[in-house]
Amino acid sequence: MKSTRTAAVCLSVAMVVILLASLTGCQSSAQDDMQQQAELALISLSNGAAAFAPYSEVPVTLSPAVETYRVAADLSNLTNKDRFDFSPEAQKLLGKNGFVVAPSSHREFFSVYEINRYETIPNFVTTDAMLHNYHL
Incomplete structure (x- = not known):
């Protein structure tokens, strides 16, 4: 009985080792890059430097060309x-400001x-939505 239990434990350990070995061989280069960035951030933090979310500026050569409305x-x-379904107050604000913010039952x-x-309703994406997604 004891040898059967020992064999089962050894088999379980071997299966876990094989599973872990197979999973580590499947990582993509993007995952490697993300892991390296995370490790660099941890090293920076451990050295006392504040590097929560490093940012590298990307040069942009576009010129905005949207007609005003x-x-x-x-x-x-x-x-x-x-x-x-706009309330009268929301209609007034929309006409005055070109946009209106109204309460919603949606949490996200x-x-x-x-x-x-x-x-097929266009979205007006604001910076707070981007910051919220970054936060999540």
């Missing part, structure tokens, strides 16, 4: 306003973006 006060130049940005994708 103005939302009509009566919202007459909005093509999909009938897809939304991505659920609204996903619904909009299926409904």
